[in-house]
Amino acid sequence: xxxxxxxxxxxxxxxxxxxxxxxxxxxxxxxxxxxxxxxxxxxxxxxxxxxxxxxxxxxxxxxxxxxxxxxxxxxxxxxxxxxxxxxxxxxxxxxxxxxxxxxxxxxxxxxxxxxxxxxxxxxxxxxxxxxxxxxxxxxxxxxxxxxxxxxxxxxxxxxxxxxxxxxxxxxxxxxxxxxxxxxxxxxxxxxxxxxxxxxxxxxxxxxxxxxxxxxxxxxxxxxxxxxxxxxxxxxxxxxxxxxxxxxxxxxxxxxxxxxxxxxxxxx
Amino acid sequence: xxxxxxxxxxxxxxxxxxxxxxxxxxxxxxxxxxxxxxxxxxxxxxxxxxxxxxxxxxxxxxxxxxxxxxxxxxxxxxxxxxxxxxxxxxxxxxxxxxxxxxxxxxxxxxxxxxxxxxxxxxxxxxxxxxxxxxxxxxxxxxxxxxxxxxxxxxxxxxxxxxxxxxxxxxxxxxxxxxxxxxxxxxxxxxxxxxxxxxxxxxxxxxxxxxxxxxxxxxxxxxxxxxxxxxx
Numbered sequence: 001x002x003x004x005x006x007x008x009x010x011x012x013x014x015x016x017x018x019x020x021x022x023x024x025x026x027x028x029x030x031x032x033x034x035x036x037x038x039x040x041x042x043x044x045x046x047x048x049x050x051x052x053x054x055x056x057x058x059x060x061x062x063x064x065x066x067x068x069x070x071x072x073x074x075x076x077x078x079x080x081x082x083x084x085x086x087x088x089x090x091x092x093x094x095x096x097x098x099x100x101x102x103x104x105x106x107x108x109x110x111x112x113x114x115x116x117x118x119x120x121x122x123x124x125x126x127x128x129x130x131x132x133x134x135x136x137x138x139x140x141x142x143x144x145x146x147x148x149x150x151x152x153x154x155x156x157x158x159x160x161x162x163x164x165x166x167x168x169x170x171x172x173x174x175x176x177x178x179x180x181x182x183x184x185x186x187x188x189x190x191x192x193x194x195x196x197x198x199x200x201x202x203x204x205x206x207x208x209x210x211x212x213x214x215x216x217x218x219x220x221x222x223x224x225x226x227x228x229x230x231x232x233x234x235x236x237x238x239x240x241x242x243x244x245x246x247x248x249x250x251x252x253x254x255x256x257x258x259x260x261x262x263x264x265x266x267x
Numbered sequence: 268x269x270x271x272x273x274x275x276x277x278x279x280x281x282x283x284x285x286x287x288x289x290x291x292x293x294x295x296x297x298x299x300x301x302x303x304x305x306x307x308x309x310x311x312x313x314x315x316x317x318x319x320x321x322x323x324x325x326x327x328x329x330x331x332x333x334x335x336x337x338x339x340x341x342x343x344x345x346x347x348x349x350x351x352x353x354x355x356x357x358x359x360x361x362x363x364x365x366x367x368x369x370x371x372x373x374x375x376x377x378x379x380x381x382x383x384x385x386x387x388x389x390x391x392x393x394x395x396x397x398x399x400x401x402x403x404x405x406x407x408x409x410x411x412x413x414x415x416x417x418x419x420x421x422x423x424x425x426x427x428x429x430x431x432x433x434x435x436x437x438x439x440x441x442x443x444x445x446x447x448x449x450x451x452x453x454x455x456x457x458x459x460x461x462x463x464x465x466x467x468x469x470x471x472x473x474x475x476x477x478x479x480x481x482x483x484x485x486x487x488x489x490x491x492x493x494x495x496x497x498x
Contacts, residue, residue: 067357101280105364151396154413158395194413194431196393 003034003114005107006238007136007165011152013123015144016173019209020201020231021120022050024140026218027235029084033115036075036085038106040132041122042097045089052079052216053086062090065102071109080221095127100134107135116238125159133160138238139168140200145175145186154195169200171234176205201234202245203227272297275305280365281313281343291321295331302338315344315365323352328359387422394418394432403439414454420444426451429472433457442479451475451486458484 008021021037029035038061039047048054059074064087071087078084090097103119110117121132133139139160143153153170160168172188179185188202206227212219219228220235226246233243272294276283284301286294298316302309314335323331328345335342344362347353353363387405394400394408396415405422416432418424423445424436430448435457437444442459450472456463458477463484474489 066360067363068360102362151415155396155415158398161395194411194429196411 001115002111003117004137004238005111005117005119005135006138006140007119007121007132008140008142008171009121009129009132009156009160010123010142010149011125011156012143012149015142015149016203016209017123017142018046018050018120019213020140020142020171020173020203020234021118022047023218023220023228023231024234024238025116025118026051026078026081026084027220027232028116028118028238029078029081030220031235031239032083033239034083034113035116035118036087036110036114037118037120038087038103039089039120040098040103040128041120042089042128043091043094044122045091047120048076048086048088049216050213051086051218053088054216057088060088060090061106062093062097064106065098071106080217095122095131098131100130103131104135125155129156129159133163133165136165139165140171140234141168141195141197142171142173143191143195144173145180145188145191147186150186150191150194157195157197167197169198170195171201171203172199173201173203174205175202199245200237201230203230273301275301275309278315278365281315282309283365284314284316286316286318286321288319291323291327294318294321295327298331299334302335302340306338310339312340314340314342315346315362316342317346318349318352320348321352322349323347323355325355325358328352328355328361332359332361393428396432412448412453423447445476445478447474447476447489449474451477456484 008017010017025035025037037047039045042062048057053076056076059069061074063069064071064074074087075085076088078086107117119132119136122128141153141156143149157168160166170192172191175188176185180187188199192199204226206225208223208225209219209227212223219225220231229246236243272287272289274285276285284298332342342361344365345352345356346363346365356363387407388402389407390400391409393410394412394416396413398416399419400406400417401419403421406418406420407425408418409427411428412418412426412430412432412434414431417434418432419435419438421439421441422437424434426448428448429450430453432453433455434446434453436446437459440459442461444458446456446458452465452472454464456465456477458479461479461482461484475486476489477484477486
């Protein structure tokens with residue numbers, strides 16, 4: 001079966017597209033799938049850093065598109081997983097170095113040999129977004145439970161529908177269950193009620209994500225944390241498995257709660 | 268009369284020159300003749316050339332590229348059945364394949380030309396942020412109007428769903444227009460020349476109807492009991 005192209009996008013910047021791409025990719029690869037991630041954020045590349053592959057880049061996406069190297073030469077193998085590759089973005093160029101049809105062509109070339117092709121889209125709705133969306137079979141929209149991020153996600157979902165790439169599937173990232181409970185943060189239900197698309201992932205706020213990003217190791221590879229599990233669940237759902245959504249706050253056991261009563265600032 | 272060695276076709280990505288049989292010198296010459304003949308028509312275009320089985324070296328191809336750019340055109344792709352030529356094109360940074368014809372899709376605006384009239388349109392979809400629905404008559408929408416979307420109507424606006432975007436009824440200055448929605452919570456509501464914002468939500472959403480009364484926009488909840496009494 002030829003590979004599926006999954007584009008991860010958001011509209012607003014900083015909601016966790018790159019983290020989501022890296023972790024969903026790693027989770028798929030760890031489950032035995034052949035995965036290649038493409039960083040479409042030309043000029044502001046990040047995915048290589050999150051995967052810890054920054055110092056291995058020789059050729060990049062623009063080199064492939066402009067014919068300076070073969071696709072294989074630009075694919076960097078992950079340090080931990082055998083069937084996990086990255087095609088990095090060029091840092092010295094901009095989005096106009098690649099066209100939507102280039103991306104379609106590139107993905108057609110990758111499809112036969114891979115199960116999943118993940119594209120990390122840049123923020124915004126301009127050329128870079130169009131490039132990332134052009135070859136997509138499945139679009140994941142990442143948002144945070146904040147009004148501004150949800151507004152942009154809504155716009156992006158509309159554009160995806162107009163491009164007939166829909167229906168988009170939604171990942172809600174950085175949910176703080178405490179704040180939701182207090183009513184200070186939009187709940188997943190609030191977000192879904194507005195956006196009216198299928199939910200594919202709920203990821204809790206987790207400081208381990210920042211640590212793993214800084215170390216360049218996707219959290220799904222060494223984490224037992226809830227966010228790691230949430231990313232693994234998204235990967236399973238992409239593969240068509242039925243995975244129930246875990247409630248966000250059930251690890252607050254009685255002892256932890258007691259401990260926090262005694263030491264409010266400790267964990 | 269010298270037989271034409273090349274054909275020009277219009278494709279989605281610009282123009283495609285297809286070379287016929289013959290030596291490269293002949294084809295090269297007729298490419299240039301063609302371009303010169305139609306210079307004013309072609310100027311500024313993006314050009315792809317299908318050279319068939321011609322084997323081209325980098326010198327020949329870059330010469331052609333320069334000649335083409337001297338005529339105000341851009342050569343972006345060289346198609347060939349010869350691997351050598353393909354490789355040459357790649358080293359020059361030219362594409363060697365055209366993209367599959369896939370119609371370029373953009374957001375389809377639902378705008379209609381504004382004419383006076385009493386017609387209504389029925390729209391069955393959710394308007395997401397960035398979408399603008401404009402109509403000279405009445406608008407009936409089945410679906411939500413999300414924040415960041417807008418409806419501008421010459422007449423009344425009825426929304427069977429959440430109305431959370433911007434709505435302007437009676438846009439031509441008709442202050443007798445009304446707006447009603449199952450959940451009337453627009454970021455801004457305009458009727459004719461009057462502008463109002465939604466007060467803080469109190470309790471559950473309920474159907475409401477907004478109209479201008481004494482120069483102010485007033486929203487009245489739909490109440491089954493009072494409706495029943497009036498009838």
